[in-house]
Amino acid sequence: MDGLPPAPITSLTPELAERLREQTLDVLSYLVKTNSTTTYFKESAVLPRFRAALHLTDGSQVDALDLSATELFEVYHNNVGLSVYEDYLPVISRFFEHPCNKSSVENLMAPGLPVFIAHSSGTSGGAAKYFPKYHHPEHMSKAMAETIRRASPPSRNGEGKNCITFSLAYRQIITPVDEVGNIAKQIAVCLLSSGLGRKESNMPVERDAFSSTLRVPNCSSPIAVSFISDYKSFLFMHALFALVEPNLETINPIFTTGFRDLCRTIEDHWEDLIHCIETGVIPDINGIEAVKDNLQHFLQPSPDRAEELRRIGKATETPGWFRRIWPQLRAILANASGPFATLIPEIRHYTGPDVSIQSVAIVSSEAFLAVAYDPRDLNLYKVIGSDDVIEFLPVDEPEESKYLAQSWNVESGRKYEVILTTRDGFWRYRLGDVIEIVGFDPRDGQPLIRYIERRNMHIRLANEVTTETQLRNVVDATSDLFGRVSEFCVSPDYRQAAARYAFFVELQGDPGADISATPAALHDQLKKHNENYLKDSRMGKIGVPCVRVVQPGTFGDYRAWVIRTKGGASGQVKVPVVIWSEADRTWLEEHVMYDI
Known part of the structure; x- marks a missing residue:
């Protein structure tokens, strides 16, 4: 491979260590000088020691202090404790007051008003969290710029297209008003990827009607697709416009789970998609009413492409099927680490060995x-x-x-x-x-x-604490018995006298010949990975796990359900490895085909 990075070193030279130290001091100096003027900094119960050590109780500014970068770091290191989201919630909540007064939220966390407010997916076991995002100078945006660059690579021949399945939908609009009641700004509450897409493409919410008529030259889908909130319709339209484009080079679904859902959409709606391509008619499907005319504008009849796809056929059992559909396809750009790694074998079945799977970044x-x-x-x-x-x-x-x-x-x-x-x-x-x-x-x-x-993702039924990593490891260790596991999650099961782990598992293809042995094998692996699990199982406090095989497509349907019922956004709903919510467990139980 060309352009491979050098092999890692295991320790730093003094010169490299000093370089890292200088970078951290420079960034910290900027952050303190910039954000020490904000409401949160001045009012936070987390920062009084820091404010006092900087002698800012009299309202003076950090940039007026006679402190070197080294001295500032020492003051910071010794006087700022750890914080959690609950420390910020009382201040961030001001954005959601009615009315939202500009005077209450301007300079709240950083100078000015936010460009947008990012919300978390809310799928790690709790309610969504909100993070105001502000405008920053170029030298403070290098990590962001590098991530964006990698997410949409240039075409190798100048004609290739990217299928990027990001959403521009928003949860709500915050409208701070000034002292005479005029709206100062419209601030979208949306996913980080949605807010960045708007910011980088200059698509504020005020221009949504115009933006939905556009198409980015190197993208397969028109922008109107990104305004579709219904997850299944969102995927159908991305699949449709990707299939129209024979020169597709990359697909970026953000996570491997999004790519898997796109694959299933193409497989399940193959004939419908080809019919749309042949006739050039956008079908009446749920949730596209507001953008259907704009979608229709970009779909022209293409009987030749439709015939080409029919000749290829729905060859789902043939490894590398997607390379026959898109001969220039070279990369799937998706987070494939941690819990997203289990889908790699299924993805490789669709793409074949010549298409690389590439993680892009760790972004929260x-x-x-x-x-x-x-x-x-x-x-x-x-x-x-x-x-x-x-x-x-x-x-x-x-x-x-x-x-x-x-x-x-x-x-x-x-x-x-x-x-x-x-x-x-x-x-x-x-x-x-x-x-x-x-x-x-x-x-x-x-x-x-x-x-x-x-760190906080685990399951505990007695005295044991079984982590996300341990759960992934025990499934990996028993994968030969299952057959191929596409996705799984774990939930407590109290249907017997001894509580036990319930593994909800979706398989790729047929179950393994020895799948009946999986509960005992999972039990053995859990005992091997967790000493307290071993002790509690010997004492009868924890029973042998049950395996609950769910219908094909269940986890994709789960993501669609979360988006529809909990205000999630297309493309970025993650299924937590451990599920405690009674509503979520009930939903999954309704999709169980059989227990082992």
């Missing part, structure tokens, strides 16, 4: 953490550290700020929780994601990481 609603380092390794990322201060809390130390490590003194092979001080006004915020340091980039010293798990 809070920040841009890292970009993919080596295209051959789907779970190897490079920390950027140019937009925010990224610190590392060892998972084997007390959860206190004094134990934080910096990019220049983290240790290879050690696991850390990521802690963020962001350009958008969050201070030593606990992201909750656990990563492992696996080395450093020899060119600039930046840490190289692997995503491990969510």
Whole structure:
């Protein structure tokens, strides 16, 4: 492969360590000088020691203080504790007051009014969280810019297209009003990807009617598709316009689960899609009424392409079927690490060996953490550290700020929780994601990481705590018995005297010949990976797991249900590895074909 990165180094030279230290000090200096004027900084109960140490109680400005970058870092390090979302909620909630007064929300977390407010997917076991996103100068947006660049690569021959399945839908519009009642700005509450798409393409919500008439030259789908809220209709339209385009080079569904849902859409609606291509008629399907005319404008009859697709046929059993549909297809750009890795075999069946699967970045609603380092390794990322201060809390130390490590003194092979001080006004915020340091980039010293798990994602029925990673490992270890597992999640099962784990499993293809042995095999693996699980099972507190095989397409339908009933957004609903919600468990139980 051309353009491969150099092999990681396991320790930093003094020169590289100093380079990382200088970068962190520069970013911190900017963040403190910029955001110390905000309402949150001045009012937060998390920051009084920091304010006092900076002598800001008299209203003076940080940039007027006689502090070097090194001194400022020491004050920050010693006086800012860890924070969680609940610390910010009382302030962020001001955006959702009625009326929303401009004077109450201007300069709230960072200077000015937000460009948009990102909401989390709300699928990690709780309600959605909200993160105001502000305008920042170019030198504070390098990680964001690099992520965007990788998500939409240029065509190799100048004629290729990308299928990017991002949504422009929003949850609501916030309209701060000034002292005379005039609307100061319309602020969309939406996914991070939606807000960035609007920002980078200059598509504010005020121009949605016009934007929905456009088409980005290198994209297969017209922009109108991105305004469809119904998940299944959203996928159908992306599939339709992708099939029209024989020169498709890349597909970017953000997560592997989104690609799998797109594959299923093409498979399930093959004849309908070809009929649309042949006739050039957009069908009447749910949720497209507002943009149907705009969609119709971009779909012209193409009987030759329809005939070509019919000759190819719905060859779902043939490995590499998609390369016959799109001979130039070269890459699937999707997060394929952590819980998204189980879908890789199914994706490779559709694409064949000549289409690469490439992770793009680790991005959360809070920040841009890292970009993919080596295209051959789907779970190897490079920390950027140019937009925010990224610190590392060892998972084997007390959860206190004094134990934080910096990019220049983290240790290879050690696991850390990521802690963020962001350009958008969050201070030593606990992201909750656990990563492992696996080395450093020899060119600039930046840490190289692997995503491990969510720190708070686990299941506990007795004295055991079984983590997300352990659950994935036990499924991987028993995969030969299952057949091919496409997706799974785990939930408590109380139908017997001893509580047990219920594995909801969707298979790719037929079940394995020895699938009846999976409950006992999962039980053995859980005991092997978790000493407390072993003890509790011996004491009769935990029973042998049950395996509940769900109907094909269930997890895609689950994502559509979440979007429809819980205000999620197309393309970014994640199924948590552990599900506690009674409503979610009931929904899954209704789709069980049989228990093992």
